[in-house]
Each structure stands twice: as structure tokens, then as C-alpha cells.
Amino acid sequence: MMKELHSQGKTAGDITECLKRIPLDSCIVAAIKAAHALGCDLRVISDANRFYIETILEHHGVLGCFSVIYTNPSFVDEEGRLRILPFHDSSSSPHGCKLCHPHMCKGLVIDQIQASISESGKKRFIYLGDGNGDYCPTLKLGESDYVMPRKNYPLWNRICSKPMLMKAQVHEWSTGEELERILKHLIDTIII
Numbered sequence: 001m002m003k004e005l006h007s008q009g010k011t012a013g014d015i016t017e018c019l020k021r022i023p024l025d026s027c028i029v030a031a032i033k034a035a036h037a038l039g040c041d042l043r044v045i046s047d048a049n050r051f052y053i054e055t056i057l058e059h060h061g062v063l064g065c066f067s068v069i070y071t072n073p074s075f076v077d078e079e080g081r082l083r084i085l086p087f088h089d090s091s092s093s094p095h096g097c098k099l100c101h102p103h104m105c106k107g108l109v110i111d112q113i114q115a116s117i118s119e120s121g122k123k124r125f126i127y128l129g130d131g132n133g134d135y136c137p138t139l140k141l142g143e144s145d146y147v148m149p150r151k152n153y154p155l156w157n158r159i160c161s162k163p164m165l166m167k168a169q170v171h172e173w174s175t176g177e178e179l180e181r182i183l184k185h186l187i188d189t190i191i192i
Contacts, residue, residue: 002081002082002083002084003081005082006079006080006081006082011080012051012076012080012081012082015051015055015082016055019052019055019056019059020055020056020059022056024056024060025175025176025177025179026176027175027176027177027179027180028176028179028180029060029061029062030180031176031179031180031183031184032062032065033062033065034180034183034184034187035065035183035184035187036062036065038187038191040126040187041067041123042065042066042067043066043067043068043069043070043113044057044066044068044069044070044071045070045071045106045109045110045137046069046070046071047071047072047087047101047103047104047106047131047133048071048072049071049072049073049074049084050069050071050072050073050074051074051075051076051082051084052074053069053071054069070087070106070109071087071104072084072085072086072087072103072104073085073087086102086103086104087103087104088102088103088104088105088108097136099135099136099139100133100136101133104133105136106133106134106136106137107136107137107139107140109137110125110127110137110140110141111140114140122144124144124145124146124190125141125145125146125168126145126146126147126148126183126186126187126190127141127145127146127147127148127168128147128148128150128179128183129147129148129149129150129155130149130150130153130154130155130156131153131154131155132154132155132158134149134154134155135154135155135158135159138155138159138166138168139165139166139167141166141167141168142167142168143167143168143169145167145168145169146168146169146170146171146186147159147166147168147169147170147171148170148171148172148173148179148182148183148186149170149172149173150172150173150174151172151173151174152174156172171186
């Protein structure tokens with residue numbers, strides 16, 4: 001897609017301006033800022049790409065709230081074309097997960113995060129998601145963790161179809177206002 005856009009004369013700057021028009025609910029922005037202010041370690045796990053994510057988060061003033069962004073790497077090449085590479089190089093080391101896309105297994109990312117923080121004590125996770133690719137990582141969460149699927153989206157549908165597979169507590173949401181209220185409540189619960 002990037003090659004086609006480039007052949008039509010679209011630049012990385014044009015893509016940036018388009019990305020800045022993507023709305024982000026003000027309640028979601030407020031929830032991100034509140035969670036960060038309370039000391040939560042916020043991370044992005046996305047099968048989009050670094051250019052898109054950083055552009056959108058920076059435009060909405062919340063890029064600095066996230067400690068790490070796990071996503072497909074991207075760069076602007078010498079011709080000015082945006083190039084996107086897979087997070088996992090499926091040609092040299094396929095991740096082997098049947099639930100995820102070949103280019104990224106979010107479950108493996110959660111495994112790595114859990115392993116890296118296990119030495120510093122048990123941390124609790126609150127995982128927000130809505131797509132099919134968010135199902136695998138939610139299966140990695142434990143009983144003291146939370147998953148917040150967006151209601152009537154693929155992740156919510158998959159959880160509802162086999163709720164017995166989910167160990168984490170499920171808190172669905174539909175609007176930015178609901179997300180903000182539920183997330184703040186869960187953080188307060190964990191802090192207390």
C-alpha cells in the first residue's frame with residue numbers, strides 16, 4: 001500500500017497530515033494521562049507500525065505516557081517512501097502461533113514482558129484491545145489481571161464465545177467515557 005501511495009506522489013508528510021485527522025476520544029486521552037500520572041507503566045502492543053502510532057500519539061499529546069511501543073518497525077527510505085517491516089521476521093524465525101498474524105504475535109510480547117518484570121515482583125496487567133490479534137495475549141493473563149475488550153468487536157466476540165478460556169477478569173467497554181471510568185476504577189482497585 002505504501003508503494004502504491006508513493007507512486008501516486010503521496011509523501012510521508014501527506015501520511016502524517018492524514019494521521020493527525022484520526023480522532024482520539026478525549027476521555028481516552030484523559031484515561032491515558034491519568035493512568036500515567038498514577039505511575040502505571042503504559043505500553044503499546046500493536047500490529048500497525050511505529051510511524052502511525054507515534055504520529056497519532058504525539059499529535060494527541062500522549063506519546064510520552066508510554067514506556068515502550070511494540071509494533072512493526074517503519075522508516076522513510078531514501079526515495080521518501082514509508083517502509084513497514086514485520087515485527088517478527090517470519091522467514092527466518094516464525095513464531096508458530098496459530099492465533100496471530102505471521103508478522104506479529106502479541107502473546108509472545110506479553111510473555112517477554114511478564115518474564116522481564118517477574119524478577120521485580122508480581123505486576124498486574126490491564127490489557128485493552130478490540131481486534132482478533134488481541135485474543136492470544138489475553139489468554140496469557142492470570143487471575144489477578146484484567147482484560148478490557150471493546151464491546152461488539154472481534155476480541156469481545158472471541159472472549160464471549162469461549163469465556164472459560166479466560167483467566168483474567170473481563171470488563172467490557174463501548175465508549176471512551178466507559179473506558180475512562182472502568183480503567184480508573186481498576187487502577188484504584190489495584191492501588192488499594
